[in-house]
Amino acid sequence: MHAHLIHAHPEPCSFVAAMRDVVRETLVEQGATVTISDLYEMRFNPVLSAADFPVRARADYLNCALEQRHAHAAGTIAADIRDEVDKVLAADLLVFTFPVFWFSMPAILKGWFDRVFLSGAFYGGRRIYGKGGLAGKRAFAAISLGGRRHMFGDDAIHGDLEGQLLRHFFQGTLGYVGLAVHRPFIAYHVPYVDEAERTRMLAELKAAVSMIDDRPFLPMPRLDDFDETLAPRKTPR
Amino acid sequence: MHAHLIHAHPEPCSFVAAMRDVVRETLVEQGATVTISDLYEMRFNPVLSAADFPVRARADYLNCALEQRHAHAAGTIAADIRDEVDKVLAADLLVFTFPVFWFSMPAILKGWFDRVFLSGAFYGGRRIYGKGGLAGKRAFAAISLGGRRHMFGDDAIHGDLEGQLLRHFFQGTLGYVGLAVHRPFIAYHVPYVDEAERTRMLAELKAAVSMIDDRPFLPMPRLDDFDETLAPRKTPR
Numbered sequence: 001m002h003a004h005l006i007h008a009h010p011e012p013c014s015f016v017a018a019m020r021d022v023v024r025e026t027l028v029e030q031g032a033t034v035t036i037s038d039l040y041e042m043r044f045n046p047v048l049s050a051a052d053f054p055v056r057a058r059a060d061y062l063n064c065a066l067e068q069r070h071a072h073a074a075g076t077i078a079a080d081i082r083d084e085v086d087k088v089l090a091a092d093l094l095v096f097t098f099p100v101f102w103f104s105m106p107a108i109l110k111g112w113f114d115r116v117f118l119s120g121a122f123y124g125g126r127r128i129y130g131k132g133g134l135a136g137k138r139a140f141a142a143i144s145l146g147g148r149r150h151m152f153g154d155d156a157i158h159g160d161l162e163g164q165l166l167r168h169f170f171q172g173t174l175g176y177v178g179l180a181v182h183r184p185f186i187a188y189h190v191p192y193v194d195e196a197e198r199t200r201m202l203a204e205l206k207a208a209v210s211m212i213d214d215r216p217f218l219p220m221p222r223l224d225d226f227d228e229t230l231a232p233r234k235t236p237r
Numbered sequence: 238m239h240a241h242l243i244h245a246h247p248e249p250c251s252f253v254a255a256m257r258d259v260v261r262e263t264l265v266e267q268g269a270t271v272t273i274s275d276l277y278e279m280r281f282n283p284v285l286s287a288a289d290f291p292v293r294a295r296a297d298y299l300n301c302a303l304e305q306r307h308a309h310a311a312g313t314i315a316a317d318i319r320d321e322v323d324k325v326l327a328a329d330l331l332v333f334t335f336p337v338f339w340f341s342m343p344a345i346l347k348g349w350f351d352r353v354f355l356s357g358a359f360y361g362g363r364r365i366y367g368k369g370g371l372a373g374k375r376a377f378a379a380i381s382l383g384g385r386r387h388m389f390g391d392d393a394i395h396g397d398l399e400g401q402l403l404r405h406f407f408q409g410t411l412g413y414v415g416l417a418v419h420r421p422f423i424a425y426h427v428p429y430v431d432e433a434e435r436t437r438m439l440a441e442l443k444a445a446v447s448m449i450d451d452r453p454f455l456p457m458p459r460l461d462d463f464d465e466t467l468a469p470r471k472t473p474r
Contacts, residue, residue: 010286011299046283046344049247062248063428065383101351103409104341107283111344129394146302150468157366157458157467158409164401165409172340172395172402191300221394230394231387 001032004091008039008098008109015190015198019142020097022202026209027093035087039108045080046111052078069120077118084116088134093212094179096141099190103158103165113173122177126230129221132178139174140212142185142205149188161186162218175220182215238269241328245276245335245346252427252435256379257334259439263446264330272324276345282317283348289315306357314355321353325371330449331416333378336427340395340402350410359414363467366458369415376416377449378407379442381427398423399455412457419452 005024009016024034037044050062057070071077077085088094098109105113117123122133152161159165162184174181185208187201208215227233242261246253261271274281287299294307308314314322325331335346342350354360359370389398396402399421411418422445424438445452464470 010284010301013298040284040286046348047247047277048338048343049277061250064247065428101285102347102354102413103405104347106285107344107348107351110339110341110347111283114338114344117339148466150466155469157463157469159404159458164404166405167396167401168340168403168405176339191302221396226394229385229387232392232394 001027001030001092002090003027003032003034003093003095004087005034005036005095005097006039006109006112007036008096008106008112010040010106012041014099014144015187016097016099016142016144018198018202019144019185019187019205022205023095023097023140023142023209026206027095027212030210032093035091037084037087037112039112044108044112046108046114048111048114052081052115054078065119068118069124072118072121081115081118084112085118085121088116092137094137094139094174096139097143098141099144100146100166105169117173117177126223126228128176128178128223130178130223132176135178137179138182139179140182140184140209140215141170141174142187144187144190146191147188170218171220175218181218181220182212183218238264238267238329239327240264240269240271240330240332241324242271242273242332242334243276243346243349244273245333245343245349247277247343249278251336251381252424253334253336253379253381255435255439256381256422256424256442259442260332260334260377260379260446263443264332264449267447269330272328274321274324274349276349281345281349283345283351285348285351289318289352291315302356305355306361309355309358315352318352318355321349322355322358325353329374331374331376331411333376334380335378336381337383337403342406354410354414363460363465365413365415365460367415367460369413372415374416375419376411377419377421377446377452378411379422379424381424383428384425386425407455408457412455418455418457419449420455 005020007020027034048064053067053071055074055076057067098105127133150156151158154160162170170181185205225233242257244257264271285301290304290308292311292313294304335342364370388394391397399407407418422442462470
């Protein structure tokens with residue numbers, strides 16, 4: 001198995017960096033090869049713009065999806081994007097380690113998706129979810145939160161984390177391109193817990209990664225339940 | 238009324254830019270003053286990092302929330318952030334115009350929140366939702382989507398847009414800091430519709446903005462329903 005880790009935290013010695021290291025070490029112990037994109041260390045540019053497309057399909061008006069399809073087909077996408085696309089395509093498992101900022105990703109990671117998950121290569125038309133461009137690959141995220149576990153859930157103050165607040169990430173981004181998305185590892189209350197609790201969480205993460213093949217997947221929309229316009233079928237298949 | 242518009246689109250002549258102009262013109266016609274942060278034009282830096290904090294509370298380890306609180310109190314936050322904070326604090330109404338990328342914001346706008354919505358100034362501890370730092374102000378978003386209206390909703394393929402996919406934005410970001418969040422204006426299927434439909438949508442937006450004071454608000458968590466640990470009260474107040 002080959003895994004590619006995408007890491008995004010502004011502090012090199014963060015708890016999230018420790019989670020990244022645990023994931024990497026545990027995967028290597030199991031015989032996997034592992035590569036890493038450390039977005040802060042790389043000073044990755046997260047801003048999708050005309051500069052991504054040195055050779056334009058349409059010079060007078062920037063339609064990003066159109067230009068992504070054109071640049072991918074023509075091999076003219078910006079070099080920093082091409083490098084990341086190649087790493088994604090080479091991987092069987094994508095791992096994301098990041099702190100939750102505003103119930104979502106840090107901008108540097110959000111922009112990695114904006115720029116790297118190319119229209120055409122990764123999705124397009126009805127080539128989404130089970131038919132997405134990365135179907136057959138898996139994803140796993142290990143994330144940190146300042147909030148506590150009881151703040152999340154259907155009756156909790158913020159709502160459900162996986163199905164509501166982070167649905168744009170787990171389903172709308174990872175699942176959308178066809179990835180099978182393992183149940184995430186969520187470290188709660190990280191800035192406020194003591195060293196013993198951090199050690200306990202890292203051990204729990206290690207156990208989870210050592211059994212990653214058995215880890216359940218999040219539910220995703222099934223294309224068979226929808227018609228050719230992606231409206232719900234009146235008679236389910 | 239003073240409104241501040243935050244705009245994020247990589248194409249200066251986009252439909253989203255036309256929505257921004259309609260919002261601005263309509264507000265001015267009603268007697269409001271309007272300022273704009275055009276994030277692409279400003280080349281706004283969306284990456285929260287140690288550079289945001291020239292004078293550190295703790296030099297050896299970057300805890301972003303801690304440094305935001307310290308820098309805000311000491312008046313040492315980076316100048317580009319200070320400028321945006323001042324614009325937010327001067328406004329009665331914040332307007333956001335952006336295209337939905339990956340069921341969320343473009344990274345340049347995500348990073349605007351990461352860097353500008355300061356811990357301490359905008360939220361902290363139980364100073365969230367109705368007690369957030371921007372309580373008393375309002376927010377309104379006019380956004381564009383490639384998808385069609387029937388792809389969103391409880392039984393639709395992607396799920397509910399306001400309550401699930403964009404909950405991290407409407408509730409988890411805008412509502413979290415105390416803003417009253419008007420029901421958004423959503424332009425569907427934008428890259429694929431004809432000029433007549435664009436004109437119709439802009440007219441609908443103009444009508445919505447001309448009656449913005451009557452526009453309903455999205456539901457938000459009520460702090461009174463939760464105890465001092467933010468767990469649900471067994472006996473609702």
